[in-house]
Amino acid sequence: MLSRAGASAPGRLGHRVTLERASGVSDGAGGRSSSWKTVAKLWAEVVPTGSDEQAVGEGTSSVITHKITLRGGQRLAAGDRLRLGQRLFWIEAITDPAEDGRFIVCLAREERGIAP
Numbered sequence: 778m779l780s781r782a783g784a785s786a787p788g789r790l791g792h793r794v795t796l797e798r799a800s801g802v803s804d805g806a807g808g809r810s811s812s813w814k815t816v817a818k819l820w821a822e823v824v825p826t827g828s829d830e831q832a833v834g835e836g837t838s839s840v841i842t843h844k845i846t847l848r849g850g851q852r853l854a855a856g857d858r859l860r861l862g863q864r865l866f867w868i869e870a871i872t873d874p875a876e877d878g879r880f881i882v883c884l885a886r887e888e889r890g891i892a893p
Contacts (some may be wrong), residue, residue, distance in 0.1 A: 790820035790846065795860040814859070822831065822846040823861065824882075841888040849878040859885065 796815040804810045827842045843866055845859060859866040866885040873881050 782833050789822040790848065792823050792861055793819065794819055794821045794822045794823075794845075794847075795857050796851070796867075797860055798854075799856065800889060801822070805892075818853065819847050819859075822858065823866070839891065843885045843889045845883040847881050847883065849873065849881050851881060853883065854880065859883070 795818055796816040798816050799811045800814045801809045802812055804871050822845065824844045824846075825841055829840050830837045831840055832838075845866060845868075847853075853868060853871050855868055855870060857868045859868065865889060866883075866887050868883045868885050870879055870884040872884075
């Protein structure tokens with residue numbers, strides 16, 4: 778259930794997610810490669826908000842959008858990702874709906890496998 782300000786009630790943060798951030802590493806040949814570093818383990822509410830399909834090669838990939846609510850005080854940025862088991866959620870935008878710092882809401886996308 779959402780509060781008047783649009784943030785979730787604390788009891789709804791029932792998923793344990795891992796916040797990951799890209800870290801650039803020199804590849805030794807003048808280029809850089811990215812690896813993902815764990816930043817924090819957080820409690821979250823994950824709510825799907827929509828879906829779409831996109832063409833990928835000879836198949837299609839499902840893209841699901843989500844609203845992910847976390848406790849405030851976390852330093853997140855667009856481009857970070859959240860991991861829930863094997864699922865990855867790419868953070869595209871971050872808001873503080875009540876503007877009081879108690880909860881933050883991430884708008885994120887999840888891509889699911891390619892089907893022929």
